[in-house]
Amino acid sequence: MTSSLDLEPKPAVIHIVRTRGDRIFRGILIVGGLISFLVLAGIFGYLAQSAAPILKAFGFQFFTDSSWYVGDGLLPSEGSMDPPIFGILPMLWGSVLIAIISVGIALPLGVGIALSIVYLIPKRAVFGLTVFIDLIAAIPSIIFGLWGFFVLIPHGVLWSAWLNEKLAFIPIFNVEFPAFEQSPFMAGLVLAIMITPIVAVVSRQIFSLVPPELINAAQALGGSRWTIIRDVVLPFSKGGIVGGAMLGIGRALGETVAVFFVLQLFFDEVNWYRILESSGGSVASLIIAKFGEASPLEVSALFAAGLALFVVTLLANAAAAVLVNSSKGKK
């Protein structure tokens, strides 16, 4: 067996000779990569610096209190007679709640669209449909806000009333006051339409990665279209679909104008689960609502709220990246 050693091929040594063009190109790529990181770090640093006075004064309570009271605009340490109280729990939880609602609606919708495009719809029609879905993603959010305000709310009120009437025994569909115009559900609906294209596009790409031999094998075993989708396509694509949903959550958390038009902000109490109640929160909407007339200290509080949103959104996007990458590894 010793002779096999002689047969072992010698590894080839590749000498990289970088031409000037290569070096310039490499430099551009490195600088580009670093800039995106620096911008992110710079934004984080600026937010943290601007938020510092508030975070120092209120500490962790800023994230667990329910209040937005400006007072005389001075901190107690500055000799305030009427100190402000800032706490963004209702806004923070509201952002999460409407993101969950919107993904709950957009996930089945987006995955369904992606499945139809990949497996059901004749190839000739696919192009048109894809363009349509991409166009939805390109609509500016203020248009969604106005559309939600003028078109969706009048209809959504009827759907909400129906849900409330039939399902009031389930706590989440219960309300304290039967006004349904500006509920988390309504905001979730508008956001769902905005993020469905994201979920659909990501899912479609994942579905097209499913190896055709797996599908062929399942067909050879006599699997119906539904069983193939359920037992082959979806398990294979699970990670990618979840990743798409997390990207959608990232978008939903940061959406500002569209939500502000269709959601009533309550600063002093948390709406934990009553999704049809005309009361909710959204950090991004808080900022748009308060910035125009804000005192310097209030601006700092808004920056702190922005910092909280930035961290939550970053976590959602990071989780999405991890999930999408890990799903590619599983073959």
Added chain:
Amino acid sequence: MAKRLLTSIVSLGFVASVLIATPAQAADNLKGAGSSFANKFIVSCGLADPNTTITNYNPAGSGTGRSAFANGTVDFGASDAVATLSLTGARNGGSYAYVPVVGGPIAVLYNIPGIANGQLRLDATTIAKIYSGKVKTWNDPAITALQTSAVKSKLPNKPIRVAYRAASSGTSENFTDYMRQNAPSVWTKAKNTTIASGNPAGRMPGGSIGAANSQALVSSVKSTSYAIGYADLSDAVTSKIPFATIKNQNGEWIAPTSAASAKFLAAFSGASGFNASTGAVTLNFTKKVPGAYNMSLITYAIVDKNSSSAKAASVEAFVKYMLNTCGPSKAASLGYAPITGTLKTKALAIAEGIRQ
């Protein structure tokens, strides 16, 4: 209607800059920012003034206008309230003044089927009770007691749907200040730019509607039966929505008109109401002025004082134009109240000091 509303929402609230075509012989091009309440007035005056070009007025809100003026990014600011500024950047070391340029009534709007414009009567205490959730239905004795017999029987046993401005605004600040001054036992909290944060009940009443901006509020009241709301007359004057008649401190029932509001504002030209060095008008909403509509606000131009810059001359000319020409001719039709009487004379005197 929907189209016009849409256009106005987009243009007023969210397209930050208002661009105006440059006339052939332009004077200095002025940039301004601030009060969204005064937006229509300032833009109309800029268009009408043959000697001034406003290249950009950004109606982002009074607070934004004050900080934009303080750090020197605009030539003039506009604010619905007076606040001390610390000048930085290009304005470092300069001084500033506030000049009252225009005012206007805040109208109380309602949507009660069968009750026409001006028929509903309200007073400050009742408005405060409605907005703090103490009066919940339209046939509450507190409301019916104020009405004429014809209206009294028409008020239904329906919950009041309270509409308010969700974003911070000078309108909400003056509205809460009006309730605070006239009904301190009901509206126990200080004035606030956001009524939801400054509500003595701790929250808005059940069934409230938080409107993104003035136009959205008018639209919400229009489309929601049994709703009540408040808006600057200039934003509601073309909406054909009913306005409530409000009792003033003289006990008279007054409709929100440009003339009645101007009458109220003109009453603050005396030493107790007007600070000649800062230009601030201290509105006493409880003041007894015959024929006046007390729920009114003032917008100030924020300008340089004793400045030698070339722009200051143009700003001075434009402020004088707004007070002398544009206000008397255009304010009423746009739903604003012109600055009149002694207050106007005093405002012009401050404007005189803009240029060195």
